[in-house]
Amino acid sequence: MKRLITGFLLSITVTVFSQANFQGKAVYQSKTTVDTNFGGRQLSEERKKQILERMKNMLEKTYVLSFTKEESLYKEEEKLETPGSRGGFRFGGFAGGGTMYKNVKDARLLESTEFFGKKFLITENAEKPKWELGSETKQIGNYTCFKATLVKKTNALDWRNMRRRNRDSEEKKDSSKVKKVSEELELPKEIVVTAWYTPQIPVSNGPGKYWGLPGLILEVNEGRTTILCSEITMNPSEKVAIDEPTKGKEITREEYNKVVKEKMEEMRERFRSRRGGNDRGGRGFH
Template identity: 30%
Template structure:
């Protein structure tokens, strides 16, 4: 699949240490392997057509807003009043990137909240910032020198490795989805065959950014939420 031209990252910077900002992230597949596998389902197949639509090449768009030590990350259709965006059907990339969940993070308290609709109920899931493996490996993304971090998680009998690139040149601990707590803004994430890319960065604009901490939903820890999902899966026979 095509890769976005990440060199087109734009930024507006009025001070060395940003206190607020808005970042647009696009989420896309890193290769054509997914659609190639779907194509094997069979020609003139309605299921194939539905799958291809779900795994469309069109990237998903999410917005990160931050002010001081607080940030919110959510689907662009929940931020932008765009009829074209709002009419789009949910797709795999959109669901993977966060769906309709609201991600709140506090870099001072080192904790996060996810407001998530699941199994017919609204949850408010709390967790601490993840622990990342930081490295000295660097690369240039647009105008920024970025450092690599890794996260290794178990997926069944296999380990999956997420590759995160952040820049200390923008010293805030925020990023897309669960990718928070780094010594700089997250510019790119490669998680399996999915890539998150910061394609537009606006810092310290004159527009007032208000971060509203989510409060509605059943309060639960991340571990407690996982147990609820496991129980629901067992009841459905998965």
């Protein structure tokens, strides 16, 4: 009887994914943890609570992945600001947002995003991640998921993996494993990414840039950030047009990172000038 049920479910899966107009929808919850020590500053518990509440919009996000067998759109779901939040903390392009298009067949990636009021269309080759498949499994909702890992080089602009430098043990550290971001912050050069994927949904896709596994990725653990699928809908009644984004100045990922780095350095200088009583303002985009 068990074999009959398994065979029946397998036949349903094959039928669903063989449909020419098949589409799926997956909702992901992303959460990033931060150092609640706040650099050792003496803050009251109430003040810490206020800061974390203001940071919530940046640290907790919801994304929707609309996918077919070969293409996908990954988009942040907009949230209404809560009263008294005053917009929370905003870090321009760092906080995500925009729309990411992936074509896993052609290994192409396009990201439409906005940074300091200017729209960009970032183009890059979607290089297939070098996953190491494991045999460990766990259940996520109704799906059996398998573990996969990879070692990923960090992006110097990714604030989520930055950490406060520990000067007391600095001489004991292996400096070859970290990048110095500032006098206060450092960034590990590499991190281990863990993904959990389900062959029950035979689509080589997942949240953000992650793909290349024999099944939909339902969970990703990347440094201090966890992305977890909370809802899956097969062939939703409301179809989403999975088209390549076209809005924004076309730019490569390397060029975009250079723009962001220059703007951040400019803002850092403005902040230093303000502290020194000599704020001359910053330059805009040209």
